[in-house]
Amino acid sequence: MDTDRAEGSGLQRMFAGVPSRYDFLNRVFTLGSDQRWRRRAATACLFDRPRRVLDLCSGTGDLAVMLAGSADPGAVVVAADFSEPMLAVARAKAHAAGVAGRIEFRVADVAALPFADGEFDAAGIAFGFRNLTWKNPNRERHVAEIRRVLAHGARFVVVETSRPPSAALRTAFDAWMAAAVAPLGGLISGQGGAYRYLARSARGFYRADEVDALLLGTGFRSVRHHLFLGGVAALHVAVR
Ligand SMILES: C[S@@+](CC[C@H](N)C(=O)[O-])C[C@H]1O[C@@H](n2cnc3c(N)ncnc32)[C@H](O)[C@@H]1O
Incomplete structure (x- = not known):
């Protein structure tokens, strides 16, 4: 199934079919970099030594496990x-760790997060922000809801695919997505629609400065970003 307008139920069905080869394919398609990028996100989340930390779009739990392993x-x-x-994969991973x-x-x-206003001292999201915002009719609602559950001064950390500033690197990234990630991801996982969606959404996604503008436009006080590998991915740190 291909999900272009990225609405809740279509994405939910799509991700229900993904877990078995998901982690393996992340490592392959980022050439082993994805865990290093999540580690940077975890470190940024924990900077102010939060007592309650939210991992949004936690998926198979890689970021949550890092946060739990390093938090106070x-x-x-x-x-x-x-x-x-x-x-379910995340729970098993947390037990093993x-x-x-x-x-x-x-x-x-x-x-519609089931949490009180200001309940968290920090929140992070790894490779889920694109799903929440790209061609998503709930884009502003998602960001406003994340802001709502954060305490004043809390950090919101996003690690996500990005658009490299260099045209040559963008062309190479888009070719990698179209020629490797979409077909091989589909073949290995048996979930062609999910990997076509990943490739299409990553190629259409916002530049890092556009993500910053979206966060500032929904009421975050400040935001800065750092590009990984020339901008194929980015880390954004916003303050509520
Ligand atoms: C690409 S995966 C990322 C998983 C994990 N954070 C990681 O680092 O690999 C995106 C995750 O976002 C979840 N997701 C997408 N839209 C969501 C929404 N509106 N609410 C909650 N989870 C959502 C999906 O179920 C999926 O597990």
Whole structure:
């Protein structure tokens, strides 16, 4: 199934079919860089030593496990995603890493988060912000809802694919997405629609300065970004 208008139920069905080869394909398609980028996001999330940290669109839980492994003793990580099959993988991963007791898993849609205003001291999202915002009719609602559950002064950290400033690198990135990620991802996972969506959304996604503008436009006080590998991915740190 191809999801172009990235609405909730279509994406939810799509991600329900993805988990089994998801982590393996992430490592292959980022040439082993994705965990390093998540580690940078985890470090940025934990900078102010938060007591309650939210991992949004947690998926198979890589960021949540890093957060739980490095947060202060007594801190709680909440891993939220609207796909129960993805969270099932995350739970098993947290058990294997010995951090399951520090993570609360919640099936939740970012469009209507089941959390109180200002409940979290920090939030992070790894490779889910594109799903929430690209061609998504709920784009502003998603960002406003994330802002709502953050305390004043809390950090919101986004690590996501980006658009390289160099035209040559953009062309190479787009060719990689079209010629490798979409067909091989589909072949190996058996989920052609999901990997065509990944390739299409990554090629159509916003530049890093446009993501910054979106965050500022929805009320975050400040935002800065850092580009990885010439801009194929970016880390954004916004302050509520
Ligand atoms: C590309 S995966 C990223 C997973 C994980 N964070 C990672 O680093 O690999 C995107 C995740 O976002 C979730 N997702 C997409 N839209 C969502 C929404 N509106 N509410 C909650 N989860 C959502 C999907 O179920 C999926 O697990």
